[in-house]
Amino acid sequence: MDIKKSAPISVISIQGQNCTGCVTSTLCSEYPSIENLLLRDIIPGHKLEFAFHPNIMTASGKLAMEILENAAKKKGYVLIIDGAIPTASNGVYCITGEKDGRKYTILEETLKLSLDAMIVIALGTCASFGGIAAGNPNPTGAQSVGDVFSTNDIKTPLINIPGCPPHPDWLFGTIEEILTGGLENVQLDDFKRPKTYFGKLIHENCPNRAYFDEGKFAKKLGDEGCLYELGCKGPITYADCPKRLWNGRTNWVIGCGAPCNSCTSPEYPDFLGDFYERIIDLEVPANKRKAKIQENKFLGR
Numbered sequence: 001m002d003i004k005k006s007a008p009i010s011v012i013s014i015q016g017q018n019c020t021g022c023v024t025s026t027l028c029s030e031y032p033s034i035e036n037l038l039l040r041d042i043i044p045g046h047k048l049e050f051a052f053h054p055n056i057m058t059a060s061g062k063l064a065m066e067i068l069e070n071a072a073k074k075k076g077y078v079l080i081i082d083g084a085i086p087t088a089s090n091g092v093y094c095i096t097g098e099k100d101g102r103k104y105t106i107l108e109e110t111l112k113l114s115l116d117a118m119i120v121i122a123l124g125t126c127a128s129f130g131g132i133a134a135g136n137p138n139p140t141g142a143q144s145v146g147d148v149f150s151t152n153d154i155k156t157p158l159i160n161i162p163g164c165p166p167h168p169d170w171l172f173g174t175i176e177e178i179l180t181g182g183l184e185n186v187q188l189d190d191f192k193r194p195k196t197y198f199g200k201l202i203h204e205n206c207p208n209r210a211y212f213d214e215g216k217f218a219k220k221l222g223d224e225g226c227l228y229e230l231g232c233k234g235p236i237t238y239a240d241c242p243k244r245l246w247n248g249r250t251n252w253v254i255g256c257g258a259p260c261n262s263c264t265s266p267e268y269p270d271f272l273g274d275f276y277e278r279i280i281d282l283e284v285p286a287n288k289r290k291a292k293i294q295e296n297k298f299l300g301r
């Protein structure tokens with residue numbers, strides 16, 4: 001079969017404040033494989049060209065910065081930003097690179113590179129919503145890419161792919177949707193998350209849902225029952241983990257017997273209570289107990 005080839009889409013990937021979990025997770029992609037992702041087509045007829053990627057490129061120092069400068073000359077690239085953007089003290093807390101004695105911050109690279117991008121993808125919860133990097137007391141003034149865009153009136157289309165870390169399918173599936181159907185093909189929710197992956201609550205597809213409806217709750221890890229009493233945030237978390245599964249479709253957090261900590265939510269982690277603390281003010285069918293999201297105990301919200 002003849003496959004019509006498109007010109008490769010240039011991808012620039014830059015990294016803010018993070019643990020590198022987002023890149024580590026997404027580069028473990030199975031479909032497409034890492035080989036197809038980097039060397040061949042992401043889907044038949046469509047190829048990505050990773051022009052700059054701090055984790056997989058071999059260049060460093062001045063050479064790397066020159067590669068970044070040259071990559072940016074070719075406008076219309078996909079810009080992937082993972083990690084939050086520190087904004088305090090002119091962003092000095094996160095340096096992308098150095099050239100001729102001059103340090104370049106992730107803040108200024110974000111502001112500069114976003115302008116000529118076709119699309120900016122905020123990869124991971126830190127980039128999408130601030131996440132752990134912006135956790136209280138946030139001494140570096142870490143912000144999400146979206147907040148940096150708002151403050152600086154940047155209008156480039158933005159898609160958030162949260163998750164701490166995100167699933168590889170959420171990133172590359174979204175890029176595939178763009179390549180095959182254009183930007184307008186990607187339906188986003190109010191938090192700019194693709195509905196394909198973040199359109200349903202964990203709770204809607206949870207294999208423990210019947211236990212929840214019956215009011216059968218695990219009292220300690222390893223017990224049979226819904227993990228709600230052990231802090232599971234599935235009832236308020238939008239992601240398709242129960243159906244998609246992780247690590248080559250082998251399992252996922254609740255399948256391992258651990259509660260979901262809502263890492264794809266804008267409120268993660270400060271505004272959701274402790275990982276093993278039950279959410280309150282949630283309507284629990286079996287006993288009609290009122291519950292609500294734990295109020296933030298640090299900031300008085």
Ligand code: FSX
Pocket residue numbers: 017018019020021022023082083084123124125126127131132133163164165166
């Ligand atoms: Fe944050 Fe990502 Fe969690 Fe880590 O880039 S979303 S801490 S998995 O690495 O930024």
